[in-house]
Amino acid sequence: MLSVENLSKKIENQQVLDHVSFTIKKGSITALLGRNGVGKTTLLQTIVGILDADTGKVLYNDQSIQANPGLKQDIVFIPDSNALFKNYSVKEIISFYDMIYPNFNQKKLFELLNKFNLPQQGMFRSFSKGTRAMFFIAVSFSTQAKVIILDEPTNGLDPIIKKQMLQHVIEEVAENDIALLLSTHHLNEVETIADHVLFMKEGRIAEQVSLEELNQRMKKIQIAFKEVHLLQITNLKGVKLLQQSGRVLTLLLAQDTANAMEILESMNPILLEELPLTLEDLFVHTLGGELDVV
Numbered sequence: 696m697l698s699v700e701n702l703s704k705k706i707e708n709q710q711v712l713d714h715v716s717f718t719i720k721k722g723s724i725t726a727l728l729g730r731n732g733v734g735k736t737t738l739l740q741t742i743v744g745i746l747d748a749d750t751g752k753v754l755y756n757d758q759s760i761q762a763n764p765g766l767k768q769d770i771v772f773i774p775d776s777n778a779l780f781k782n783y784s785v786k787e788i789i790s791f792y793d794m795i796y797p798n799f800n801q802k803k804l805f806e807l808l809n810k811f812n813l814p815q816q817g818m819f820r821s822f823s824k825g826t827r828a829m830f831f832i833a834v835s836f837s838t839q840a841k842v843i844i845l846d847e848p849t850n851g852l853d854p855i856i857k858k859q860m861l862q863h864v865i866e867e868v869a870e871n872d873i874a875l876l877l878s879t880h881h882l883n884e885v886e887t888i889a890d891h892v893l894f895m896k897e898g899r900i901a902e903q904v905s906l907e908e909l910n911q912r913m914k915k916i917q918i919a920f921k922e923v924h925l926l927q928i929t930n931l932k933g934v935k936l937l938q939q940s941g942r943v944l945t946l947l948l949a950q951d952t953a954n955a956m957e958i959l960e961s962m963n964p965i966l967l968e969e970l971p972l973t974l975e976d977l978f979v980h981t982l983g984g985e986l987d988v989v
């Protein structure tokens with residue numbers, strides 16, 4: 696539905712986006728993940744044309760957005776900061792979106808404001824941070840755009856409203872065949888709602904996969920041996936040590952899982968147990984290094 700092809704962008708001589716390509720599909724939620732400063736916000740802003748790409752294209756239903764700006768009526772972007780609207784009233788913000796999006800549904804907006812206990816009038820600057828964030832999430836779905844792009848949408852939301860909001864996002868995407876792309880640092884939220892993940896590293900997409908595929912491809916295990924040297928384990932192809940606690944090793948089997956399991960079993964472990972794989976394991980594996988990645 697929305698394809699990004701070879702998008703590159705330099706800012707002040709820094710290659711912030713480096714040949715980024717991926718596709719997001721309707722009825723699907725894709726999470727854009729990456730460490731601070733890898734280019735997530737720049738990517739989202741370049742997709743929607745707030746920033747111009749140096750090279751590359753963004754296609755909506757196979758048509759270039761740059762060449763057909765009218766296509767943007769089907770795409771809505773909600774930035775992580777809504778400071779731009781702080782001097783506007785709710786009424787003015789609604790008029791603004793109503794003017795830009797021909798299918799803007801005010802009835803739906805007021806239903807959502809009601810559902811989430813959000814103010815229906817007043818100056819935007821008088822709202823709390825969480826209320827502002829929720830307000831714009833409600834606005835995004837009310838545009839009835841088919842592609843929704845949210846930059847760190849849950850920042851500032853308390854756990855209860857966040858849970859309600861994430862549930863609402865899942866329902867909207869499924870019911871209205873929306874393609875939703877969101878950037879976040881909160882991996883637990885991604886596990887709750889996303890079906891695809893884009894791992895971004897130094898301006899490039901390091902990996903795009905479905906969570907289902909990742910879970911099939913990788914395994915996390917706990918294993919302990921009486922007399923096997925650690926190096927014998929960590930030298931095995933595709934085996935990564937996540938943690939060591941005495942004799943007990945927590946391993947991520949990232950490639951050729953069946954073969955790695957066979958070799959490990961042949962070493963007569965005194966403990967071998969499969970553990971649930973978390974997105975944090977995958978994040979650490981894909982983006983490398985330390986555990987304090989987000």
Ligand SMILES: Nc1ncnc2c1ncn2[C@@H]1O[C@H](COP(=O)(O)OP(=O)(O)OP(=O)(O)O)[C@@H](O)[C@H]1O
Nearest residue numbers: 706707709711729730731732733734735736737738
């Ligand atoms: N207007 C700008 N001027 C100079 N450098 C910029 C500008 N915008 C972005 N950058 C640089 O581009 C890189 C990517 O920034 P970006 O905000 O896209 O990262 P991010 O992945 O969204 O980070 P975070 O997770 O911290 O929000 C950073 O090194 C940043 O300093």
